[in-house]
Amino acid sequence: MLDFDFLEPDSVAEASRMLADLGDECRVIAGGTALMLGMRQRMLTPSHLVSLGRLGALRGIALDERGGLRIGALTLHAEVAASPLVRERWPMLASMAARVANPQVRNQGTIGGNLCYADPSTDPPGCLLALNAQVVLASARGERVLALSDFLVDYYTTALEPDELLSEIRVPALPADASGQYARFLRTAAEHRPLVSVAFVARRQGAVCTEARIAVGASTPIPVRLPRAEAYLAGKTLTADVAAEAADIVAADIEPVSDARGDADFRRDMVRVVARRNIAGLFGLPQE
Numbered sequence: 001m002l003d004f005d006f007l008e009p010d011s012v013a014e015a016s017r018m019l020a021d022l023g024d025e026c027r028v029i030a031g032g033t034a035l036m037l038g039m040r041q042r043m044l045t046p047s048h049l050v051s052l053g054r055l056g057a058l059r060g061i062a063l064d065e066r067g068g069l070r071i072g073a074l075t076l077h078a079e080v081a082a083s084p085l086v087r088e089r090w091p092m093l094a095s096m097a098a099r100v101a102n103p104q105v106r107n108q109g110t111i112g113g114n115l116c117y118a119d120p121s122t123d124p125p126g127c128l129l130a131l132n133a134q135v136v137l138a139s140a141r142g143e144r145v146l147a148l149s150d151f152l153v154d155y156y157t158t159a160l161e162p163d164e165l166l167s168e169i170r171v172p173a174l175p176a177d178a179s180g181q182y183a184r185f186l187r188t189a190a191e192h193r194p195l196v197s198v199a200f201v202a203r204r205q206g207a208v209c210t211e212a213r214i215a216v217g218a219s220t221p222i223p224v225r226l227p228r229a230e231a232y233l234a235g236k237t238l239t240a241d242v243a244a245e246a247a248d249i250v251a252a253d254i255e256p257v258s259d260a261r262g263d264a265d266f267r268r269d270m271v272r273v274v275a276r277r278n279i280a281g282l283f284g285l286p287q288e
Contacts, residue, residue: 002042008051012165018048026046027049030074058168077111115169131171132147134147143167202282250272
């Protein structure tokens with residue numbers, strides 16, 4: 001690892017000005033779980049690190065005035081997983097956070113840092129996409145709010161401007177008749193990064209799905225919603241055959257990547273399996 005200067009701003013505005021002045025020579029550090037690895041491997045060689053450690057306003061979990069969830073960008077994955085509020089009202093989010101990477105990462109890594117890193121093979125983006133999450137981006141110039149689908153642009157690429165920080169994640173309240181489930185597939189039991197993830201949120205009246213949101217991650221360059229499968233499920237009485245047909249639509253409508261962890265055909269097949277099981281499981285149907 002090469003030498004670097006460690007800067008500790010006391011406000012978002014000060015951090016923003018540092019980023020604007022230093023440009024490509026600096027990186028923001030929050031939990032540092034991904035950044036430190038990249039620097040040790042000399043994939044990244046910044047001359048300056050801008051630490052967010054003193055920005056206490058970017059921490060915490062609370063309700064907004066509409067009953068939605070506000071998560072500070074510096075909130076740890078473990079804190080999301082353990083939050084009584086999240087576990088009660090957004091249990092799929094707590095369940096996802098409890099499975100991110102490994103205990104060391106969950107207790108050091110931040111949910112905002114995870115989103116900004118934009119690793120395609122990680123858990124939070126797909127789950128938050130299915131929950132219709134938004135992100136708040138802050139700088140010395142002010143704030144702007146983006147849908148998560150607009151924030152995630154491509155492999156390791158976001159819509160952050162050079163002087164911006166992600167300050168908060170917002171998750172709308174779920175309707176009383178809605179529930180969700182997050183599922184993932186790991187290539188091996190020892191691997192911490194999902195090969196496939198499927199997040200499913202549904203409004204229901206008994207066995208009838210009145211509205212659906214499905215997001216696939218890890219097998220695609222960025223998490224994607226599946227509108228054709230969502231439209232197919234709307235108004236349907238859920239049966240094993242309906243779940244299987246919806247999963248076929250999901251698998252047909254993604255553009256999976258091929259890499260050393262799995263080729264596109266394998267990923268598509270596993271998306272189909274995970275989607276079918278997740279859809280069936282949320283409605284209490286037997287799973288093969």
